[in-house]
Amino acid sequence: MRAFLSQKLAQQLDVELMQQPGFSLDQLMELAGLSVACALAAVWPIAARVLVLCGPGNNGGDGLVAARHLKHFGYEPTIVYPTTPKDTAGGRLYTNILEQCKNLDIPVVREPPREIQAQDFDVVLDAVFGFSFDASRGFRAPFDTVMQSLSSTEVPVASVDIPSGWHVEEGDKHGTGLSPAMLISLTAPKPCAKHFKGAHHFLGGRFLPPKMAEAYNLTGLPKFPGTEQIVRLDSSDTCT
Template identity: 55%
Template sequence: MELAGLSVASAAATEYPVSTHPRVLVVAGPGNNGGDGLVAARHLHHFGHTVSICYPKPTDRPLYNGLVTQCRSLGLQFLTSEELQASPLNTRFDVVLDALFGFSFKGEPRPPFDAIIDMLKPGANPPPIVAVDIPSGWDVEAGDAAGTGLRPDMLVSLTAPKLCAKHFAGSHHYLGGRFVPPQIKEKYRLQLPAYSGVSQCVRVGGSGRSPAAGPANVADMRLSYGAGGRSLDEADLAEAGPMAEFDAWFKLAASCGVQEPNAMSLATASASGAPSVRYVLLKGYDERGFVWYTNYDSSKGKQLEENAAASIAFWWEPLQRQVRVEGVVEKVPDEESDAYFYSRPRGHQIGALVSMQSMPLRHGRQELEDRAAWLEAQYADETAPVPRPPHWGGFLLRPLSIEFWQGRPSRLHDRLRYVRQSAGSQEWRLERLAP
């Protein structure tokens, strides 16, 4: 129950963060779903939300009494069903966590649950609803067969999605259930998605945006940075140096479950100054700078031949951090390109031969697949090495400036930048930039 509630809270806070949905109402029933809701309420409080709970029919068992005690000790507000019905929910709350009934519920809801469920139906214009495992009142298999029940904006399935999830048409469908034992997976042949890093939940579907919410207003999309109170201090960065500081930031991003923390945007320009940007993967870094590998005959490769000035940027959203690097680019030595090429899977080695990167495929994808099949047959003997193409290898960006950016409240971000006069200089100057 503790892990289920944490999964629910993590999923809800992902889509409805405290910066946009600070006021949360948890409606908890007398069964296991209610227990999950009480646990989730506690975690949402720790995440920074202001949480109120309506628990109209408490279960008089030690476990549930303990969950209530924990919530009350944190100062969470408990509302009676009468207090809850005093005014529309959308005037007091930004999101509702529906933890009333689970898959064992049968029949019609009785008082006071019927009135609470009515407040959650579309006609009452409730705030976004996050349903725990099964929307209250739905059949575990048929869903809302009558068509008059809840229409939650988010569903958090626990352990595995129930059949009624097929009828869920809301914005966000998450799975929480990293705690499933292997024997249960095998017994029921569960095909569960991979969880990223230390995450307690994973997105598995949803329309992305509730139709009731109307069209997205890009200008209104904003996130409050710096909730963790992190800051950048000149003294700390001056002691570390730019590459040691990057090493620490990169390793932290990798340990926090960031997907492909080595993904970086690479900006290049032609001889005439026409810019181009794309994402590539960082494949190495040391005191010289930053290394990636590509086709030298690609658009970026040709631009770097014409104009060696380039920049890269990393964005690690969970940490609210970015790193920006500007400098000059050169090819790495052939032996370095060889070493990396032969460290790749054999299929990737052949792929470097297959793709004439950035060239138009006049006969569509089939042209690419035909060439891949031909080369795979040519190099079918795995005892024979695949030659590294002469047009494929590494680039090294030697930095002239490296900026470390940390999100802070009210857009007063921290920006500390190292700069040096030339790529061969060992003398870096550290300066703070205005946000």
């Protein structure tokens, strides 16, 4: 598999998905978040304690949806969501998902932890920054604390689409020190996946129409088996 999606093309594809087939943002977020939860469930046992770190953008929204599904699966998620959603259509979407999580009695906290310890959590879901974030400008509070905790923890980290702080094409270019154990690529792996050295790499986001996959040269992506929302990628899928 030699199908990678650059930052520019990934942004373009998201726009086209919401124009051509008519997906809404909440549809895409729901499918992405479900695949993230399924990937965690493929590796960590039910009832595992999952710390879900969510940023202010769509990556964070995927994390919120994943937390809800994980709770239904039987896991014990705790959400860290340091920002307040804006009073916009997109912001109200995040507010709604947060309320759904609270209605399931998922703890939602604003204050980022300064330390993430194995005595408290079994896995950390990194849904802080996605492919639109520019790490060259550094991390503003409170996400500077979030990134410090992520880079220093010994608890296994599972990153959504892009390990937070990584350059989309060049990996850990800015020296964030984040070395996730799992990467869940969405739609298609981004070029930084070539630098991923963790044990588990999955592809999720089962919503790409075949004609669009062909238009973006993504026909080399592996097929999702049966009713699965994820497919495991091996080293040959990320290092070519």
